[in-house]
Amino acid sequence: MKAAVIRGAGTLPDYADFDAPAALAGHRVIDVRACALSRVAYAKASGQHYSSTQRFPFVAGLDGAGRLDDGQRVYFCMPRAPYGALAQQCLVAESLYTPIPDTLDDVAAAALAIPGMSSWAALVERARFVAGETVLVNGATGVAGRLAVRIAKHQGAGKIIVTGRNPAMLDALCEAGADVAIALNGEPDALAAQIAPHFAAGVDVVLDYLWGASAQALLVTAARTAPEGRALRFVQIGSASGGEIALPGAALRAAPITLLGSGIGSVTMPRLLECVRAVFGAAQAAALAVETQAVPLAQIAQHWREPGSGPRTVFTIEA
Template sequence: MTHINAALVESFGEPPRYRSIPAPQADARREVAEVLAVGIHPVTRGVASGRHYASSGALPVVPGIDGVVRRADGSLAYVGGLGGGGTMAERILIDPRSAIPVPSGADPATVAASMNPAMSSWVALRGRVPFRAGQSVLVIGATGAAGSIAVKTARHLGAGRVVAAGRNRQRLEQLAADGADAIVELSPDDDATAAAFAAAAAEVDVVLDYVWGAPTELAMRAILGARTDHARLLDWVHIGSTAGPTITLDGSGLRSNALRISGSGFGSIDLRQAGLPELVAAVASGALTVRPRPVPLETIEQAWGHEDAPGERTVVIPTSA
């Protein structure tokens, strides 16, 4: 039996190990592809830990939810999703119907680093809410990798005004230099933070929320209280929970405002309707990118616990080809 090298999670709570596993075999609907680059995203770690809602709970398991592959004809493709086996191996099985072509001149590591963080905001604005060019967008959690690229995504898709909110003042100032129209610092002073939200984001049309928890409660109260037209629709999209898994919402806020709360993540949308080929093209062109930090597959145990710098994403390179 032919074998390949892969990362393998053998126990929840421990990093994957560099292991030899049986090579995949093509079947009636899937083909074998060579893996060129796989991002270690927060959701990748979450699924591999068994704590993410998409985790099967089965062990052992190859981690990795997406990646860039080379198909048998030599073409490059982006593959993603939580179904089937993981992507952090030298070769994997892919469904040709869901493989998204990647331009031949694109850097696989950059595409692998960027697609997942860019996808969260792209999918939300393209497929979760009826966003239109010219509308305004608030990104809460804009100083993280996904949040910072969400600011660029909103602008790329035609937002007329973009507000960036986060804790890291230096990163917020960089986002302002890169095109955010206004910034809101999530400071320890709740009154000052609420006033900043009211001043900068009272009239936004869409909120992309990566934090949830107490900061969202504060922001929601401040924004709803400051809106001049309470009948104007506000789409609040919950994407991440970095500040906590729940919020307390006063029902009067829902009754007195045209507030619509929705979630955007695996299971809430058909990705085939989200224009992912256009996103791949935008990433490949350099318009929406995260800086890759490439590491070889054999260093997966050390790479797994690395804390990426702002704007960076660790990418595993399974082969030397």
């Protein structure tokens, strides 16, 4: 079969022949139709993700849309190594796929699943969000952050605050349901000054897609200004602005702040798949959609780059 084969850390995927998966008890062979390039898949292929095994060669791709042998359309995730989703076929445990509703085509489902699941899991599984609470999305102008705003609105958030570097996108987020938009200009003191009144009024959940200086400013400001007894659940999801922060221990002693992570490992795969089902089910009502660029798998080398905040690249696979 044809596949995107990774032969070494940091190398471009090779569109080449790879042995097709054989039947295995407890698994299904899936005919893949679409696979979106995700940050995690890119990082694993580069050998930079915490879950990377450094075993080569393997087929890239962590999830996608495809068909079972009976023709049922399914979304699947975490194919059994060395098979990945960027191939004509992959091997997936029976517990790790779910039907795709007729309201979503293969490309739309593949594009929506991971960023939608990421936001849904952080808000519902990790933060245990309750309708009426105030949610702050740090780094809301990325794909997952934009979906997080719509998901929080759909779940009944009382107030939604967003931060980001793209002014036009911040305006669009306000049209999509955000109540307050704060531009990130790279100065932590400026962010702290603008966000302090909102923490003083009360913030219940922070969904953080950036980490780095902005996350540090939010945590320190929350500790300094939050109303006495007002608990904050700070959920760390992505590290687009840096992998580490210098957080004073006093910040955690001064206020009831709970630090949480959300991702592979902190949420079980069955629960993550349940979040995908929820996202698919809410896609129409909550207007959950992702702008996409569909590209044939044969062109993967030309389109292999770390995903950004623009359209999601979805590789389409012919049988």
